[in-house]
Amino acid sequence: MDHFFRRKRVGLLKPLLSLSLVFASFLMIQKLKLSEKDGVGVKHPRDGGWCGSECFSFKKTVVKSGSETSDSAVLSNNLDAERVSNGTPASWDAQVLNCSEDASVRTRDWFRRLDPRFHQFVLHRHCRYFPMLINHPEKCADGEVHLLMVVKSVIEQHDRREAVRKTWGKEHTVDGRKIKTLFLLGSPATGKDTNNLQKLIEYEDMIYGDILQWDFMDTFFNLTLKEVNFLKWFDIYCSGVQFIFKGDDDVFVNTHNLLELIGFKVEEQKKADLFVGDTITKAIPIRNRQSKYYIPKELYDKPYPPYVGGGGFLMSSQLARKLFVVSEGLELYPIDDVFLGMCLQKLHMTPEMHPGFRTFGITRRRVSPMNSEPCFYKDLIVVHKLSAQDLRRMWIVVHNENLVCAQKISI
Template identity: 75%
Template structure:
């Protein structure tokens, strides 16, 4: 059961903490092998279902066979728009398909002659030299995802190949595809390729097996790194603009968040009723922020790269926007220079559209409390009344989801924080 697995994971956590650091890599390798075996077994069990839908899937799924076999390259991009060979119904209805081809994107050598570049932190050199590389080939595509009638809410989750347990938790909790009061909910995970030094070939096979089972992964041919999170934003916006004409709202977030789906649907219904849904962009809004200059910070930005206050933006752990605004964001994003922090980049695009993101107290992308030991972080009634809470492990998500949806849970009153 999930609870017994949770107990086992807790015991293992204590075990790892007691062992010396030298044991970590061998144990991680064993874990990868174990996950591989589990996924292959799951695939075997699903073969009967897969056979039943094979014909429909073959007509719509585009894997690595759609592109020439070229060694994975971080900066691969289209330099010309060649017509796509795909002829699925959704592509025909839009007049086009995904058109990024397997071509190398060379660095912009002219940047090296700029005086500021010589003083720029070397960690940002590759980002700046390839900042013009924007759209990448798709290794896994699902153009049919939005084609099955009108989709009210599209759940879009940023993930990486190795985080299978998080995707599994999302699929079985708030990301489950279903219809609620006539409102259809669909789910997609956004992935790149494994970073250098990892077992790329086997990891890619694993993600293809996983997608064959669940059919909910979009994968592009750029490496999954922190700076490349912005590439997930722009490539998804382009994909959405091509393939999803009937979607009403998009929830976009990380794979380590708790989402109260019912509360999210209530929020969108309220905005529709008030006729305030056209420019809807709601989350944990951050205003008057400035770039972090601490070199040890994950979010460090040197002055040479950006030296002014940030526009208002929302924490990327989870936010909701309307489809109308998403299409406008796509158009605006093409004229905004890529920025290494994806949350801030979307804020820049919103500013270009003169749209201010709306702050909502139900979105807690920094968690309920900054103190991990706080009892509030384990209080199910807070989760019941919020919309998004960030920073939960897969097991914590399973536990909290089960508790919040238990008929035995009684909350005295709605609590606003």
């Protein structure tokens, strides 16, 4: 995978980016100081320099939030002891990264014909679990989390994370049902101001305590690493949660409708193998070399199994545990939502289609006024794709008591 190979930067970093990072660092530090004055518990940044993806063999110290003597930590330790007795790792055990390429692949005829941009992915496809830079084992320690909101993001998208925290990702309790939120991040990609960006994300996590970060480069091909590393993390630290919503940081989620859907599935006793979203069936690999989703025949040459759009989907904890187990026996695939479809196929399951999940937008015609009509958002569950500003604006409008929709809208 390309997370092992950082190309030397060409030219100087744009002055505007450096100034922005310095200014952002100042603002984050000031916000942190205010949080400390208010008595908000924070953790200390990692000591010493940060070793990036160019390091082939190194050891990381896992960063944890909260006091070790807190009630959460005690509960977490009890859970750890129980998991050890069941043969499951009690903590994140991928502390040392020493994963060289699989040189035997280079001798195969299909590899010689393979598009060069996929070479590093294939050579390092066996590199599955990575050291954690930021961890929150206490997130589900009380065993009472009803819904875990898990959001894929990258370091630079701070504005999107802020918008999510202030809207559908806000941690709260609804009718006794506790909702928690986590953001999944890798490390800065090639050519980024890695040291400053890493410090910024550490400060951000000190304030909010809702980030999980692994030491692999945040690239498109590595999105599948977020899936498998999260599934392992969930199995260790958070298996007691009841439901998981997993989505991108640029979607609108109507949490009221999402909780209603969960309630219906519980009443119908259909929660055990719940996996629902915007299902895509009879899809085939895209052969257009210009496409972001291009897959050469040498890598995969058959129709895709049914899968859901990765913008947002809902699953039960029981199924998440099954996905973790079966995922360990499958080769990684560079498109993360298709990879989950492959895992479901291995379980002889098909994801459930639900019209409330619109991971391609309300309509694929971006100029359509339907995409900005709040009454649609009021009736749907997930809509993709919105900017941070549009997400905040739509959230306010949809939750305005004066919003009147003449009738339930169907699309």
